[in-house]
Amino acid sequence: MKVSKLVHNRKRARLLAGAAAIAAATFILSACTGGGGGSSSDSDSGDDNSAAGVKIVVIGGGGDPFFSTVQRGVDAAAESVKAAGGEVSYLALKNYDNLGPDTAQLTKTAIAQKPSAIAVPDWVPDAQDDAIKEAVAAGIPVVIYNAGDIDKAEELGAMTYIGTDDHLAGVAAGETFLDAGSKNVICVNTVPGSANLEARCAGVKEGMESGGGASESLNLPSTAFGNQTAVTQAIKSAIQQDDTIDGIITIGVTDSESADAAVTQAGAEGRVKLVSFDVATAVLERIQSGKQYAAIDQQPYAQGYYAVSALFQFAAYGIELPTKPILTGPLVITSENVDAALKGAEAGTR
Numbered sequence: 001m002k003v004s005k006l007v008h009n010r011k012r013a014r015l016l017a018g019a020a021a022i023a024a025a026t027f028i029l030s031a032c033t034g035g036g037g038g039s040s041s042d043s044d045s046g047d048d049n050s051a052a053g054v055k056i057v058v059i060g061g062g063g064d065p066f067f068s069t070v071q072r073g074v075d076a077a078a079e080s081v082k083a084a085g086g087e088v089s090y091l092a093l094k095n096y097d098n099l100g101p102d103t104a105q106l107t108k109t110a111i112a113q114k115p116s117a118i119a120v121p122d123w124v125p126d127a128q129d130d131a132i133k134e135a136v137a138a139g140i141p142v143v144i145y146n147a148g149d150i151d152k153a154e155e156l157g158a159m160t161y162i163g164t165d166d167h168l169a170g171v172a173a174g175e176t177f178l179d180a181g182s183k184n185v186i187c188v189n190t191v192p193g194s195a196n197l198e199a200r201c202a203g204v205k206e207g208m209e210s211g212g213g214a215s216e217s218l219n220l221p222s223t224a225f226g227n228q229t230a231v232t233q234a235i236k237s238a239i240q241q242d243d244t245i246d247g248i249i250t251i252g253v254t255d256s257e258s259a260d261a262a263v264t265q266a267g268a269e270g271r272v273k274l275v276s277f278d279v280a281t282a283v284l285e286r287i288q289s290g291k292q293y294a295a296i297d298q299q300p301y302a303q304g305y306y307a308v309s310a311l312f313q314f315a316a317y318g319i320e321l322p323t324k325p326i327l328t329g330p331l332v333i334t335s336e337n338v339d340a341a342l343k344g345a346e347a348g349t350r
Helices: 003-008 008-032 041-045 063-085 099-112 125-137 148-154 166-180 193-211 226-241 253-265 279-290 302-316 339-347
Strands: 054-060 085-090 117-120 142-145 160-166 184-189 212-217 247-250 272-277 293-297 326-329 329-332
Touching: 041 054, 054 063, 054 099, 054 302, 063 085, 063 142, 063 302, 085 099, 099 117, 099 125, 099 247, 117 302, 125 142, 125 148, 125 193, 142 302, 148 160, 160 302, 166 193, 166 247, 166 272, 166 293, 166 329, 184 193, 184 226, 193 212, 212 226, 212 293, 247 253, 253 272, 253 279, 253 339, 272 339, 279 339, 302 326
Parallel strands: 054 085, 054 117, 117 142, 142 160, 160 326, 184 212, 184 247, 247 272, 272 293
Antiparallel strands: 293 329
């Protein structure tokens, strides 16, 4: 069975199981904070309120649509934390030019704040693992989210991993291209060296090769991330130099805008299928209109929400979910399910 089918079946079953476990735990959190309909005065006024003073620090990206959605998930979960007397703070990267070292430094900054728990992506393990180990050694519970896997979480002593399986997401993307009839796909990576993004492109290659297709990475300097002109020109040039290219996939939403412009400027709209990792309203509208074939969604709102919720429940009440990892994707969005995804975008959760 193809990975893209597994995403909708076996992976979906695991995801639903995780969601059910979290829903139950969220109900417990709601009850403990007075949201369950019972009296909240006892827990709010007594000295035995274990939630009071709990401090969660979330480390993540900033200034791009993807992490804006992550932050909305963080903020939604933070409401319950605040109602119980705790707090949540978000430490954002200024840019992605020095991804690993900068994230490691933010982790050290978080440790210095002596928080109750930390959520952090493990984008560049070689640069970040020591800082994560330092947090664990200090007795701070850690959840790795967005980038990483359960094996890495266990290796570093973190509680769990919350996010997508990036390699399988890439394989699913490759198989999605095959379904569209594409044979030669370029995976555009504007943050080379990031472990999760490298895994995506490697997965695309594996997925394409499983059906006799091919895929190569187009690695651009990280300074190109968010520079629509530079990325558009690079993709346009690749398309014009090789007329066998019939598929483009970008590692994120921002670069998908550039890819769409490049395909149009190259006059290749009938030849080149566009797919992107992650979604935004503009991406979903392109899928709905037929300008973009598909998107591979890791559901970032869920990553932010569940990371905060899981850490708070553990720090305040000792609740630890047995579902490990908690997978938030991949989910393949095409014309068949884009309308439902657009409703999520309208609500700010995509």
